[in-house]
């Protein structure tokens with residue numbers, strides 16, 4: 001036998017439809033009010049699973065962005081150069097309207113449809129979704145300043161990706177970033193030291209930002225101290241007179257993951273900016289943006305978990321060990337089933353949250369924090385377990401797993417790290433009782449007595465009085481209760497029951513793959529992927 005004959009390896013997973021093969025996502029999209037988007041999601045899912053787009057995802061991460069601070073003569077350039085694959089991915093997502101869909105005509109269900117598009121695009125490459133998400137999220141904050149919105153919103157809504165470095169009015173489409181975090185103050189943005197002084201119709205801003213992702217965006221929402229207190233500004237890369245703004249890129253971060261996306265350190269040297277909202281209301285203004293990027297952290301985490309699950313189901317359906325497919329081994333089936341219910345819980349949670357944005361529900365504010373806190377924690381755990389399911393292959397870049405694994409902790413860090421988010425949940429309890437009560441009501445919509453029992457426990461916990469150190473436990477319980485409520489109402493009984501038994505009643509162990517009982521029903525549902533037929537047994 002030739003030594004180079006390859007046996008017992010899974011074939012490449014390409015040419016599949018990322019949307020059509022995801023039953024929980026399809027059902028959630030329809031249930032949450034975006035049934036009209038099913039055809040376009042199916043088209044987009046086909047693109048995201050195509051060999052070409054999957055290759056772009058690898059190329060964009062293997063060839064990370066390069067910073068050019070100066071030209072050969074010593075003039076400042078402040079430009080980042082990306083691999084063509086990154087631009088292809090950006091064009092794909094922008095032409096699909098992931099940056100704009102809900103703001104184009106405010107159609108009911110548009111936030112849900114857009115969230116589903118983002119969930120699919122994340123599976124091609126998570127990094128490029130950062131500027132796409134920030135552009136979407138910037139619109140509600142920008143609307144606080146009608147004159148700035150009148151000028152920028154039409155440019156932001158165009159479904160045209162234009163990577164050229166020119167003044168925004170000359171471009172066919174623009175993207176928007178955000179710069180809050182400074183060296184001495186990230187979560188604690190009130191410690192920002194960047195200063196802004198009024199000049200004519202705008203402001204001059206001087207200072208630095210320690211994290212500024214996607215610095216080739218056309219403008220950034222920035223926080224700076226104005227005479228009247230911390231304020232939010234829109235800072236374009238080019239000044240209104242057509243000259244370059246004094247927005248200097250110092251270096252790019254050498255990051256754990258998220259490598260296709262550039263994250264920079266920037267200095268503003270008397271840079272020109274528009275004020276958005278009032279002086280002293282900077283946090284209140286930019287929080288409009290952060291609420292929407294938090295939704296995207298939730299959707300992104302669910303998308304990463306789904307991608308990991310898909311890779312695992314595919315591998316297990318083709319790889320044999322000890323005379324049987326991995327997908328036929330009882331213990332592996334338990335792991336696959338457990339990952340499947342975790343993933344479904346994440347998907348239903350993300351899509352329910354997206355609907356809250358469609359309807360402006362108070363539920364959305366607390367649920368966004370609860371969901372971000374929880375999926376931020378569950379995503380690395382689930383992706384790590386999935387990586388192991390591929391054995392040694394999972395530890396190797398070609399499998400795609402290391403990229404997912406490196407990306408997975410990020411959703412928990414940016415837009416509010418775990419503790420900060422947990423404290424937000426506690427704050428909502430005290431300052432936004434209407435939102436907190438809406439979340440409680442959503443949980444109590446379940447008729448499962450075990451879920452209602454958990455709701456009672458949470459109420460008792462709240463009644464006893466909560467301190468800061470209790471915030472994580474509150475976040476965890478609320479998240480599990482919300483997921484359990486959604487699953488018991490909308491998912492098949494084997495999925496919901498296994499979730500409730502293990503996550504609510506705490507039967508089973510602390511690692512994945514400790515579900516009690518038979519997992520066949522769960523796996524039959526998980527297996528909607530034509531490449532994983534072996535699971536049907």
Ligand SMILES: Cc1cc2nc3c(=O)[nH]c(=O)nc-3n(C[C@H](O)[C@H](O)[C@H](O)COP(=O)(O)OP(=O)(O)OC[C@H]3O[C@@H](n4cnc5c(N)ncnc54)[C@H](O)[C@@H]3O)c2cc1C
Nearest residue numbers: 178179180181186187211212213414415416417418419420
């Ligand atoms: C890849 C990447 C890209 C980014 N891109 C951007 C960007 O484009 N724009 C931007 O503005 N920022 C960006 N950030 C920054 C990110 O938002 C911050 O890193 C994050 O908000 C945390 O802030 P920090 O790093 O200052 O940490 P800190 O605020 O110092 O927090 C450190 C730890 O302390 C915890 N902590 C903080 N306060 C409390 C408290 N009161 N009680 C208990 N624990 C607490 C936090 O949860 C965290 O675990 C990016 C970060 C990364 C990793």
